[in-house]
Amino acid sequence: MNFRFSDEQRMIFDTASAFLAEVSDSAATRAAMASDAGFNPDVWQRLCNEMFWQGLLIPEDEGGLELGHVEMVGVLEKAGERLFSAPLYSTVLATTLLLRMPASDTRSALLARILAGEQVAVAHTRGDRDWATGGITASVTQDRVTLKGSSRFVSFGHSAEVLLICAHDNEQQLNVYGLEREHPGLCCERLATMDQTRAMAQLTLSDVTVEPSACLGTDVEHVVEDVLNVARILVAADQVGGAQAALDISVDYVKERQQFGRTIASYQAIKHKAADMMTKVEGARSLLYYAACIADEWRAGYADSATLAEAAAMVSASAGEAYFFNAGTGIQLHGGVGITEEYDIQLYFKRARATESYLGSPADHREHIARLLLDGD
Amino acid sequence: MELRFTQADELFRAEVADWLSANLAGEFEKIRYRGGPGDEHHFVEERKAWEQRLAEGGWTCIGWPEAWGGRGASIEQQVIFNEEYARAGGPGRVGHIGETLTGPTLLAFGTEAQKSRYLPGIRAGQELWCxxxxxxxxxxxxxxxxxxxEFDEASGRWRINGQKVWTSLAHESQFVFVLARTNPDEKAHKGLGFFLVPMDQPGITIRPIPQLTGTSEFNEVFFDDAYCDASDIVGEPGDGWKVAMGLLGFERGVSTLGQQMLFQTELDEIVRIAKSNGAAQDPALRQRIAEAHIGLRTLRYNSLRMLSDNADDGSLSRESMIYKLAWSSWxxxxxxLAMDVLGPEAELLEAAPYELSKLQSLFLFTRADTIYGGTNQIQRNIIAERALGMPREPRGEAR
Structure with missing residues (x-):
């Protein structure tokens, strides 16, 4: 039993911190989120060339680094600290899904494009709390497939070169199709959202016809559910990072702010709020590292889907609430300036809310746990 | 990061489990799951006998160096022992103050003579401490x-006067360690000494404190011209605070996983009741039960982080600093939650005049969890000041 990072892992995270400090400070985040694409393409290319995070989970025989979810989660935690506005999570999600599809030349070609810095996004939900039901139907005939419908909350779908689309076929089986963004009839546009640091798109398909070879996997509903549970752990990493940053910037602020002749950080009313914030984020972090280990065990075949789902539900409930608590309390600790556009705490607050409901609310996740504990005998 | 224990550790686990299942039986069957917090006053004689059985098996003080009768067990092995002990329903240890507080203090700060005098009795489970x-x-x-x-020149011994409170197992203990002022002209943490005092003497009076549970495992201890030998001070006069704080630092988390096993049995019982009385259908209670489950797992992985991060470094890690606040609140x-799952039934006692059920005792006694060992408010101060570097609030004048 050893629940600490190795020296190599620490080095990866330190490198990540340094890179993100350079490319994702407050000004860079604000510029990226306000741009049409919601990210800076130069930064993305640098990330792909210098950091190679897009290849972190990809096996060596496909040209990747073949590292684990512990490393991935650590990097995403750093990204969350910095409100990183880039298609990193979306690409990792697509990679995770692709790696669970049967090996094929099409799959290898897509992985190679990801390694080269192209973006791939996943359309998996209508955004109605049914996370693995794409809202898209596939009419399958002998020689072609017709895709129809729409899907929302496609993370960085508008800038992706390729979309992985989860669609139910005539047999009500869930299949995954890979489509080029230029494919006739495919429209994917950025949604106007309250949190602007994690751009979301809506995909609309109006009678799009594709070759059967576009199908990457058939009858993969359970696979998609597993992948979405990994996705929840990845999002939780962002949340833990954000919750930590919300605490850090709030503590920095209250140490500076003077009222009644002394720094307000010396008042217990302030200190106890900060202590509660730290307790929340450290608890979520403990669950996060457990969940990351489970994701690695799942990938290696040692942990089953139920174990993965339980870990994902626990960390999602915990990290989602911790982030919202810390960002909300952070605004309170900032006082009046907390609600201004100028201070970054409001950006964390918005990202906290967005991530909290993105793949299910904390209440949904607790209900998942309640079913495990209380239903059946 | 590795969630699993090594094969060698798993063999050790099997050895512990086998020994416990063979020995925590027969005459000791009735003390399984007894004598924990809130229940410390029960089966004391049987638990004293059990302490000696443990000692005979070599299962007291396993983390101590082999030279003092321990096993020099690794952190992992100590965790495993505590887990298996809890899993087997091992009773609350009457020797835990000596093993986990007095012993490590003497190993760190004591003289060779003090170690020779006191460590063997603790190791043998025969001399108990409060x-x-x-x-x-x-x-x-x-x-x-x-x-x-005060040092009494006439007898060449230390003479102690004053009053201590919240002392559990005072009646059963042979010794008490006492933080006392050696220099009345110095204030706060200066001018204190750390003393090893025999309990069986005319200068010591014990008075039990009746608690809200109707029981009294805590006591007041009065010192009226109580004495200990000149050699029974740990460190020098004036070192008391350093020794006392060092002692608090010895809690590195090895007992936390065992403690969590007891918590798990409590949660399991609540889940069992919820499923049988319909509470499991209540959406609000479902959320709270799930939250309790998530919270307990959070404590577990927090402890694993603590054990890994603290192992080779004297300073406390961030997750260690939040642990007391986290577990006591949980x-x-x-x-x-237990009371809310039980509903109106929660009111009914096991028997008159005031015999509480296990869950009633849990409900009432856990109000102490967030107070003893540093209240939640003190914990928040510690977190804010030590972990977050926030300044101390101006203090009143020390007495």
Missing amino acids: QGYSEPGAGSDLSSVRTRA HRNLGK
Whole structure:
């Protein structure tokens, strides 16, 4: 039993911190989120060339680094600290899904494009709390497939070169199709959202016809559910990072702010709020590292889907609430300036809310746990 | 990061489990799951006998160096022992103060003579210890102790006068360690000494404190011209605070996983009741039960981080600093959850005049969890000041 990072892992995270400090400070985040694409393409290319995070989970025989979810989660935690506005999570999600599809030349070609810095996004939900039901139907005939419908909350779908689309076929089986963004009839546009640091798109398909070879996997509903549970752990990493940053910037602020002749950080009313914030984020972090280990065990075949789902539900409930608590309390600790556009705490607050409901609310996740504990005998 | 224990550790686990299942039987069957917090006053004689059985098997003080009768067990092995002990329903240890507080203090700060005098009795499970820290006027502000220790030139011994409070197992213990003021002209954490005092003497009076549970495992201990030998001070006069704080630092988390096993049995019982009485259908209670489950797992992985991060470094890691606040709040909430799952039934006692059920005892006694060992408010101060670097609030003048 050893629940600490190795020296190599620490080095990866330190490198990540340094890179993100350079490319994702407050000004860079604000510029990226306000741009049409919601990210800076130069930064993305640098990330792909210098950091190679897009290849972190990809096996060596496909040209990747073949590292684990512990490393991935650590990097995403750093990204969350910095409100990183880039298609990193979306690409990792697509990679995770692709790696669970049967090996094929099409799959290898897509992985190679990801390694080269192209973006791939996943359309998996209508955004109605049914996370693995794409809202898209596939009419399958002998020689072609017709895709129809729409899907929302496609993370960085508008800038992706390729979309992985989860669609139910005539047999009500869930299949995954890979489509080029230029494919006739495919429209994917950025949604106007309250949190602007994690751009979301809506995909609309109006009678799009594709070759059967576009199908990457058939009858993969359970696979998609597993992948979405990994996705929840990845999002939780962002949340833990954000919750930590919300605490850090709030503590920095209250140490500076003077009222009644002394720094307000010396008042217990302030200190106890900060202590509660730290307790929340450290608890979520403990669950996060457990969940990351489970994701690695799942990938290696040692942990089953139920174990993965339980870990994902626990960390999602915990990290989602911790982030919202810390960002909300952070605004309170900032006082009046907390609600201004100028201070970054409001950006964390918005990202906290967005991530909290993105793949299910904390209440949904607790209900998942309640079913495990209380239903059946 | 590795969630699993090594094969060698798993073999050790099997050895512990086998020994416990063979020995925690027969005459000791009735003390399984007894004598924990809130229940410390029960089956004391049987638990004293059990302490000696443990000692005979070599299962007391396993983390101590082999030279002093321990096993030099690794952190992992100590965790495993505590887990298996809890899993087997091992009773609350009457020797835990000596093993986990007195022993490590003497190993760190004691003289060879003190170690030779006191460690073997603890290791053998024959000499029990209680602690003399808190006073009526020195609770959260422990440094304001007023108990006095004066060196009596005539007898060549230390003479102690004052009062300690919240001392559990005082009646059963042979010794008490006492934080007392050696220099009345110095205030707060200065001028204190750390003393090893025999309990069986005319100068010591014990008075039980009746608690809200109707029981009294805590006591007041009065010192009226109590004595200990000149050699029974740990460190020098004036070192008391350093020794006492070092002692608090010995809690590195090895017992936390065992403690969590007991919490798990409590949660399991609440889940069982919820499924049988319909509470499991209540959406609000479902959320709270799930939250309790998530909270307990959070404590577990927090402890694993603590054990890994603290192993080779004297300073406390961030997750260690939040642990007391986290577990005590969780446990107190669990007590209330138990009552809410029981509903109106929660009111009914096991028997008149005031025999509580296990869950009622949990509910009432967990109110103490967020108070003893540093209240939640003190914990938040510690977190804010030590982990977050926030300045101390101006203090009143020390007495």
